[in-house]
Amino acid sequence: MKKIIVFVFIILSYFSFAQKKNVLEITRNQTPSDRICFALYTVHNNIVKLTAQFYPIKDYEPFRAILQIKKGADWETVQESEIEYPGYTAHFRIEKWDDSQEATYRVVHNNKAFYEGTIQKNPIHKKEITMAAFSCWSLYERHGGQIPATDIVDNLKKLKPDVLFFSGDQAYDHSEHYKYWLKFGESFGDIIRNTPTICLVDDHDVGQGNLWGNGGKKINNRDGDEGGYYMPVSYIKEVERAQTSHLPDPYDPTPIEQGIGVYYTQMTWGGISFAIIEDRKFKSGPKRVLEKKRYADTRDMNVEGASLLGQRQLDFLEDWTTKWQDAEMKAVLSQTIFTNLATHSPTIDKKQGYSTDSNGWPQAGRNKALSVIRKSYSCMIAGDQHLGSVVQHGIEDWNNAGYSFAVPAAANFWMRWWNPEEKGKNHIKGMPDYTGEYEDAFHNKMTVHAVANPTHKDNSPREDLLKGRAAGYGIIKFNKEKRETTFECWERNVDMFAPGSKPYNGWPVTFSQLDNFKIKDGFELPIIKINQANQVVTVRNYYTSEVILSLRIKGNQFQPKVMQSGKYTIEVGEAKNIKRFYEIDAVKKNKEVLQVSL
Template sequence: MKRRSFLKLSAGLLSSSLLSGCSGLFASYRGDLTSTAPLDNTNFSKQVWLGKHFWGNRLQDWQRIGNELLCTREGKDFEARTVSLLSRQLNGSLQSGRIKATVRNLTPNEEGFCGFLLGIGKGELSAKGAALAQRAGGENGGIIAAFDSLGKLSFRQFDDESKALDFTIINRAPFNIQQYKSGDKITLDCHLDPIDTHHFDIRLVASNTNTAQELGFALLHKVPADQLQGGISLLSSSEPFVAGARWGFSDIETGGGKITLNNANTLGPVMGCMYSVNKQVLKLSCQLMPINIKEFSRVELQYKFENQLDWQHAGTAKIEDGFVARFRLSNWNYLKQAQYRIVNPQKPEDTLYFGTIAKDPQNTKEFTIALYSCIIPTSKSLDNTHYTRLISSERDLGRYTKDNILFPHTELVENANYHNPDMYVFCGDQYYETYPTRYGRHTKDAKLDTLYKWYLWYWAFADSIKDKPTLVLVDDHDVLQGNLWGDGAEHSDMPKEEDGGYKWDKDLVRMIYRMQNGHNPDPYDPTPIKYDIPVSYAAFEYGGISFAMVEDRKFKTPPDYKANKLATTGELLGKRQEAFLKDWQTMHPGKPKICITASMWGSPQTDENGKALIDYDAHGYPADGRTRAVKLVSDANALVIAGDQHLGLLAYQGINTFDDGSLFFAGPASAAFWQRWFEPHAPLPNQRNNDKNTGDFTDTFGNKMRVLAAANPKVTHKLFAKQNTTWGKFLADRNLKSEGYGIIKINHAKKYYQLECWEWNTDPSIGKQFAGWPYIKEF
């Protein structure tokens, strides 16, 4: 910066009373300006994916054209649209840093502001977690270095939990650039400079992009150093509660020792891969970001086995709706391990993604399955402007703390992976409709909104599932419904979920099944149901085990509230799946059998008074369909594993008595909001280990079962009901819930299953499981 320019800017700054004295001003100036380097100046054709260095909140709110990131979201209630700089983080060092970008108001007649959001998470959140910051400010939210539509430079709060949408200007008088015309391209240059061992100055300089003339700057003096740690995002916003300006960003550059560069945090164009192996059949799906498929329409799969030098070409696959490509190889050598990679057929020398196809261990080792279900990325929605405790026992959850930002579930994933799973099973509800953001299922952007939520699940687990077989079930929230009585898709045209069927756009529903189930083993009978919605119930053999996967909501009968609760009739699995399970009984003779389903086939739940709770969503309904299903898996001598009800449970489901059916293990929710309890009001017969929450139980539909263990929430249902002021059974505070994952070990040598139930933050090398686990069952 030339001395003349600096003096001119200094005069403007002093006249604005941004500093208490000249010492702070000169401390903030550095003659040896930190150099910068571009993040990504690639020229893209118009597309939603912003490039591997960027994560847009939300997908449907941003596009990239050339090297410019354009906010596309209009309308009120969409303040603070953000783009995270994934590969850049503010570290805790006392070094200078610099962030630079060209901005322009895409809507010159509208009011709003743009800028850099600095210090998201205050170093508490991972780069992925900090990437979610959007709309409302709150604890650890950071500081906005802002430029507005009137040409004013300022600094705004994004860390005030009580004024989440105020974006209060911190400096007393913003610097007003007289020469600015709305719509002009402006280069914003943000300098972070340490002034002592505990503080930084932040200086935001504005220049005319075309002439490079410096127009003005604002300075925030003596910012505590701990506030400048964490994520960095670009921000485009209207003023609070009104529709307003949208902004574009280009020529984004960073530099300086204060900013950590970590390209390991980049994302795309491939999000990840999942696969399954069933003897000679390998199926693999490749999930891509929302690229321009007119220019990049196919991907190629290559592989090489151990000791091979050259990559083998497995073929190419079309990138389908949902940005997923599916491969099926029918002559796979399942007894060998292989490396695989995904490439663009037009640029086969560049590896886009890679992983390992594990060899089928057959019965040569103890086989371990990790069991997950029900996973939200945040404890509360980021669109909510106020967080209130749902019951008095809950803690206040800071918006951008680990208590609220659960994604990317680092402890959960690392603790589960400690067990070195041979297979991952996700039983459903990989995401929920309103987390981390509002409903989008009814909008024109429903597909992108669903992808946004799906990507967060994928991003959290991608490094685990790319190297091991993975099975995924689609459940009710996956198809954007609170409850699903699928009824073979009949009555889907009727308005209520209780009418049965699928309530949202059927092309969207097909996309969801394609993304989540495209890699699963071939279905037993691929005939789709109504609206061409695919099925995925299947049998396969892996690890010396005979598996069956069933869909326990796709054919389920809608509730009949008028029928006698003890005499309900209808379908749980439906005739097709019942015939399948009958056939499965004789498949893979001599091998242990495991059936994978979404939910336990019974309703072991109690109300606040300890009485059996009625719940038509649970699979105690319909009773006769449930009992037929239990008998079929019992006749197969199968263990059944499930999830869904958010309550870790171990129970024999009875047919005629309390324990003459199969053993069911429902893993706990990994991270959920709705709570359920099993707390009988009076001692039950045949308790296990003198645990009052075990024993012989009859649910509201007359189904008998013997409960062996229950991982109840840490607050009793009675106390919860006494304090609860909402209509639901919601809890946000993880300290009051019992969440985690299941582990199933199949010991071939000693012929037993070992069932384990772990809390998400328990160190499995030294910690204890939920009470009642582990449990060993011979086969």
């Protein structure tokens, strides 16, 4: 009995030591003057929201922080905030913010730690808005993780993007999010502190191998396919508080099951409106809705009751479609893209049948999401797939929904390939053989424009774990003057500004805003000529009032095209200055002119 007690004591002592060691790894070099690790912020609708991330508060140090703004040579205290635990985060909110001016801020703790950054002015007058986008930032050496991320940060300091987007998996440890979140901040803090940053939560962030959130249900395994969350609610809340509380206020803050919060919302910056969605949180777990483990025909998996975005987020996207205040172009940001692109994983020799973790499933949910997103001519940006790609989606036909960019993993251990057996239909001569029109594993229509496949064939150890694994990140350029979007996919450890530097083969990919809802053989409404330029035009079904399309046009003239004949309502203008025209017929080769005076 004594031997058992001694053994148990040794085991408990070991785990206690291991926990202390983890804390020591975080704090061993920290003094009271280094207590603040990093800070993230966004600006939307003249509201600044900022989250300051602290190292562990020690001894008798206060659980309180101060936010100051520099006024001339002086620092003005604008707000105080409690430091929340677990997670050690302080949250600030400033309303009636003048976003036409740049401002220097600093977070202060105990009058010993000072952390400075810049709240940028709204770049609404810039002709082109640049976003840098990342996914899957693993710090494990076996994944090719690097600390600090000097190759990326040095490029970004030269590029000076207008907004940063981290689509998920910023932390790969499944039980110590806080520790690895700090390391993420240490890697990217020097660019985050000065740049509006959008950050989402994905499966590894919340301690799971995969995540089908299923509206917040409790599950009993980390695999996640049952549908729900494995970790304690306090852990989930700490993760979302750290990574998303600086985002603009949620569209509908009503919690889901277990009291887990939501953060889906919109953010308008520099004339670009971003819909920020949680495509994992409401998605059905395959074990809950599918009768079989494997299906010979994946079309049989399109079962009733299987949800993707959930009705709440579909309602949000519908509402966002017609909101164009201060916006000229739109984009949807999510954890992953709406297709199942990969054919092989984790080696080129292992063919992958289908993946319910992708947003190619459930098919009906995928089609519902795309049918709403295309109404505002939005492109899509995401990550998660460990396979950089540009795809144009189709629903009823190829290419009649938006373009998506899945940015590659920043540290890519689990590799995937797009390696179809044949060229796609309507393949363009000179393009790689894997481009063209295809159906994915769930028979969803997609046109593949570019893919960054790994050149490594397997996961065998190599001295340079990033080379050949198609690791990297995305640069997105929204040209408001031309109404064009350009996707660039860049490899790690490449100087973007060196002579001769190029993105991955197949990039850049440039497309028109109107390509995000391309109708080959449709029906035309009258040519709308407006006495004021750059107005919002919205088309609704006359009988149901359902929105068919909505965008801020470029110039004074636009001819809407719809998929079905019938009668429509046309709305021109926005806010309180809208002209409506009822029972307008959509016909082939419509040459009528509708003159509009606002």
